[in-house]
Amino acid sequence: MSLTAADxxxxxxxxxxSSFDExxxxxxxxxxxxxxxxxxxxxxxxxxxxxxxxxxxxxAAPGSTPVAAPSRADPNVQDIASPLFGTFYRAPRPGxxxxxxxxxxxxxxxxxxxxxVMKLMNTVRAGVRGTVTEILARDGALLEYGETILRVRMTG
Amino acid sequence: MxxxxxLIANRGEIxxxxxxxxxxxxxxxxxxxxxxxxxxxxxxxxxxxxxxxPARPSESYLKVExxxxxxxxxxxxxxxxxxxxxxxxxxxxxMCEAEGVVFIGPxxxxxxxxxxxxxARSEAEAAEVPVVPGGAVASMEEAVAAARTLGAPLLxxxxxxxxxxxxxxxxxxxxxxxxxxxxAAEAGAAFGDARVYLERFIASGRHVEVQVLGDGKGRVIHxxxxxxxxxxxxxxxxxxxxxxGLSEALRQSLHAAAVRFxxxxxxxxxGTVEFLVDRTRDAFYFLEMNARIQVxxxxxxxxxxxxxxxxxxxxxxxxxxRLTQSDIRLHGCAIxxxxxxxxxxxxxxxxxxxxxxAQWPAGEGIRVDTHIAPGSRVPPFYDxxxxxxxxxxxxxxxxxxxxxxxxxxTRLGGVATNLSFHASVLDHPEFQAxxxxxxxxxxxLEGWPVxxxxxxxx
Numbered sequence: 001m002s003l004t005a006a007d008x009x010x011x012x013x014x015x016x017x018s019s020f021d022e023x024x025x026x027x028x029x030x031x032x033x034x035x036x037x038x039x040x041x042x043x044x045x046x047x048x049x050x051x052x053x054x055x056x057x058x059x060a061a062p063g064s065t066p067v068a069a070p071s072r073a074d075p076n077v078q079d080i081a082s083p084l085f086g087t088f089y090r091a092p093r094p095g096x097x098x099x100x101x102x103x104x105x106x107x108x109x110x111x112x113x114x115x116x117v118m119k120l121m122n123t124v125r126a127g128v129r130g131t132v133t134e135i136l137a138r139d140g141a142l143l144e145y146g147e148t149i150l151r152v153r154m155t156g
Numbered sequence: 157m158x159x160x161x162x163l164i165a166n167r168g169e170i171x172x173x174x175x176x177x178x179x180x181x182x183x184x185x186x187x188x189x190x191x192x193x194x195x196x197x198x199x200x201x202x203x204x205x206x207x208x209x210p211a212r213p214s215e216s217y218l219k220v221e222x223x224x225x226x227x228x229x230x231x232x233x234x235x236x237x238x239x240x241x242x243x244x245x246x247x248x249x250x251m252c253e254a255e256g257v258v259f260i261g262p263x264x265x266x267x268x269x270x271x272x273x274x275x276a277r278s279e280a281e282a283a284e285v286p287v288v289p290g291g292a293v294a295s296m297e298e299a300v301a302a303a304r305t306l307g308a309p310l311l312x313x314x315x316x317x318x319x320x321x322x323x324x325x326x327x328x329x330x331x332x333x334x335x336x337x338x339x340a341a342e343a344g345a346a347f348g349d350a351r352v353y354l355e356r357f358i359a360s361g362r363h364v365e366v367q368v369l370g371d372g373k374g375r376v377i378h379x380x381x382x383x384x385x386x387x388x389x390x391x392x393x394x395x396x397x398x399x400x401g402l403s404e405a406l407r408q409s410l411h412a413a414a415v416r417f418x419x420x421x422x423x424x425x426x427g428t429v430e431f432l433v434d435r436t437r438d439a440f441y442f443l444e445m446n447a448r449i450q451v452x453x454x455x456x457x458x459x460x461x462x463x464x465x466x467x468x469x470x471x472x473x474x475x476x477x478r479l480t481q482s483d484i485r486l487h488g489c490a491i492x493x494x495x496x497x498x499x500x501x502x503x504x505x506x507x508x509x510x511x512x513x514a515q516w517p518a519g520e521g522i523r524v525d526t527h528i529a530p531g532s533r534v535p536p537f538y539d540x541x542x543x544x545x546x547x548x549x550x551x552x553x554x555x556x557x558x559x560x561x562x563x564x565x566t567r568l569g570g571v572a573t574n575l576s577f578h579a580s581v582l583d584h585p586e587f588q589a590x591x592x593x594x595x596x597x598x599x600x601l602e603g604w605p606v607x608x609x610x611x612x613x614x
Contacts, residue, residue, distance in 0.1 A: 085208040085222050087229060118221040118251075142229040144207040145216075146191055 008032065009138050078128055079148040086117035088143035090135065098139075104132045106152060113137065113149055130154040157181070159234045159258060159473045163188060163227040164202070165248070166238025167217065169543055170449070171198035172527045174236050177465040186230045188223055190216035192535045197527040206230060211537045217241045224251045234258035234472055236465075240539070243448040244271055260472040262424045262447045263372070269421060270445040274315045274353050280442035283420045285413045288432065288441040290355035296333055302354055303332050309357040312339040316347030318444050320390020325357055358432055360593045363387065364399045364440070365430040366414035367456045369467055371477040372424030378411045379460050380486050382428075382452055386581055388504065388597045393574070394581055395452035396491040397459055400552060400590030403438065410440055417445065426453075426468045435591070451494065451544070454525055458490035458548040489552040491559050493582075495526075497540040499572035500604075508536040513569035517562035521548040521555065534571050542573065552590060556582065580604060 015023050015034050025032040082088070090098040090113060100112050106126035113124040130152040137149045161184040164174050171187060175198055178185045187202035192211035199205045206226045209216030216222070218241060227235050235257055237243035246267045252259035261267070270276045280287050289306055293299040303310060303326075312335050314322030324339045326332050336352060344350035367379040383399035384392045399407070414429035428450050430443040453464050462479065470478055498504040511532045516524045526543025528534070534542060545562050549555035560582045566575055580600055586592050 085206070086225060117225050120221065142206065142226070145209045146207055 009141075013138075013141070074153060076130075076154045077133055077151050078130070078154055080112065080126060080128070080150050080152060082113075082115065082137070082143050082145060082147050082149050083124065084115045084117065084122055084143075085145040086115040086122065086143060088137040088139065088141060088149065089114040089116060090137070090139045100126075100132050100135070100150070102132055102135060106130060106132060115143060124149065126152060128152050128154055157183075157470075157473050157475075159469060160184060161186060161230070161232045162234045162236050162260070162469070163223070163230060163232035164198070164236050164238065165217065165223045166236070166241055166243075167193050167196065167198065167527075167538065169525050169527045169541060170238040170451075171196075172201060173525055174238065174465055175201045177463055177469070180463075181466060181469065183469070186226070186232050188217070188226045190537075192533075192537060197529060197532065204230060211535060213241065213537065218245075220245070220247045220251055223248065224255055224257060227252075227257050228255060232257070234260050234469075236260040236468070237448065239448050239451060244446070246271065258472050260425070260468050262370075262427065266421055266423055267447050270427075270447050271318070272315055272349075273313060273318055273444055274351065276444055277353075277442070279421065280417055283413075283417045285417050285442045286440060288355045288358065288443070290353060292351075292353045296336065299332060299336055299354060300329070303329050306354060306356045309359075311355045311357045312336050312352050313355055314339060314343035314347055314349070315351035315353060316343060316349035319446075320387075322346060322352075323390075358434060358441070360436070360595060361385075361432040361434050362399070362591070362593050363392075363430065363443075364402070364410060364433045365428045365446075365450075366410055367450075367453070367464070368414055368418045368423065368427050368429060369464075369471065369477060369479070370418050370421075370423035370425060370427065371471060372422060373476070374419060374422045375477055376415045376418040376423060377477060377479060377481045377484060378415050379456050379462060379464075379484055381407065381410055382455055383591075384452060385592050385594050386587070386597050387594055388601070392452065393494050393496075393597065394491065394578065394587075395455055395494075396489065396552075396555075397455045398486065398489065399433075401435075402433070406433070406438055406440065413440070413442070417442070423447075425471050426464055435593075451541070452492055454523060454544060454546045455490040455492045458523065458546055459486045459488055460484055461487070488548055488550045489555040490546055490548040491552075491555050492544050492546045493559065493563060493578040494544055494574075495542045495566070495568070495578070496574045497534040497542050497571040498574045500574055500577050501572070504574065504577075506536065506540045507572035508534045508540070509571040510534075511542075511568060511570045513567055515565075515567035516543065517545060517565045519558070519562070521558045522546070522562050523548070528568075542568065542571075556588065577601075577604075 023034040107129050110126045111123045112126050115122045133153050134151040137143050163186045164171050165188050175185050185202045187205045188208045189199050189205050190211050208222040242248040246264040249259045249264035277287050293302050309327045312324040322343050324335045326335045339352045340350040362385045364381050364383050366381045368376050370376040381399050382395050382397045384395040386394035426449050428446045431440045432443050433440045497507045499507045514528050514530045523546040528542045547555045547559035563578050581587050
């Protein structure tokens, strides 16, 4: 048994909403350490052994303040911020393939997410042209106004 | 207590106020903020903040769906709406009722009943509470006939208005038709309800309001009255309790009328019934009821020792009224000044900006409710209230002396403030004597030298 990206996300959410500040979990050769940085900071997570997709989830901030100036080396990578507050969904329906994955090509009008507010579904479009490098928003979690949904390396 | 987490749908000093009581009660707080308020004082005090939209209220603090979605998404048990914003919009209360989130306030039906000013008038009449002579008019002919009976000057008031908004004064009866058309058009645009009604204009009156708490099942108690006559363009600036110089009989009649009015509605939660007192005639008239906690609630808390926000939460939690009327004892006097970021040298125009210096007063009998510290921003998108300074004393003279000293020792730099106006009011012999009417503030300003240099303030 090993932890999936969804498992990590769920554990991070549980810890964040609890009054605990630190969790260390060792499981089948994997070690997960979660530490709360400060009163207003989200829980940060690190996985010692990880796959590429799990790494993406572990880096994701669990839904509070958006990353302001990302520490990425590439200045062509653009944060796509949420134009709305609501619940983020990465696929058009439960069980359907997500709108975009890491590596997907997007155009300005490519739908990248649905943000639901009291059962009203709002589509969010990329607004830029390029390739998705990271998906930070968590499927089914609250997404704040202005929070980074994903990152795109711009082309053209 | 079943309520363990509250989402606060407001900002500024009232958000800090609600958080403070929640912390004292061990209740978790989630604050819904606009982008502009993300690093505000209440945001730093709340257990969690959720950014629900950009600065403009229509896209953040006034978005009912976003507020309720935030409460559901953070698993908050209840929403505290504060004052202003959605606190008296039935839509928020209604959506809470539909979604199983406790609304810390009255029922949607009660908000509607007192929000419609004409309906509120008829509720008052049914409760045998005197109302200002006037009434609804169905046609221009009816209006002209009614106006002749009422005499001039009179007020054309919007049914959907309130809080000083949506009123037009008519000094000559021949101006009435034009005033009514203009008032209706403005009311339609501002409140979504073009209905207007007429009231006699009472030139010299005092604004006296009564704080009530209701259990929602027919039991209502009062916590004394507040005099809020110091107003500039219908905006309250200085409030005090008890109302100076009222006969004991009149005071008790006001309390009883407020309780009667609220009881008839089986009012739930904290509310305030506002009256216009005509002291020369020893008469009073119902103005409106505010179905929420009010800005000036601290003066009532000072003399009663009751935490009104805690009582709001207890009532919302289903505890009913924890206090009986005989539990309410009034000790001494309390006076409050609302400190706004306004420029007295420019017709009190709002003065948004960044507060460089913020030294609020402290000392015996002094309470300050504020969200402003050095470095705080006063944004242009919201009201200009920076903080409230409340002084309590065993008698009015003591409270007044403490408040004058407190105002004099307040240092706020980086934005213009109305501190100098407050100093003028508190120094004024009429105010010191007590019992000023609603025209007093205008008189102070008429005789006021308007300079940008006012002693050591700002």
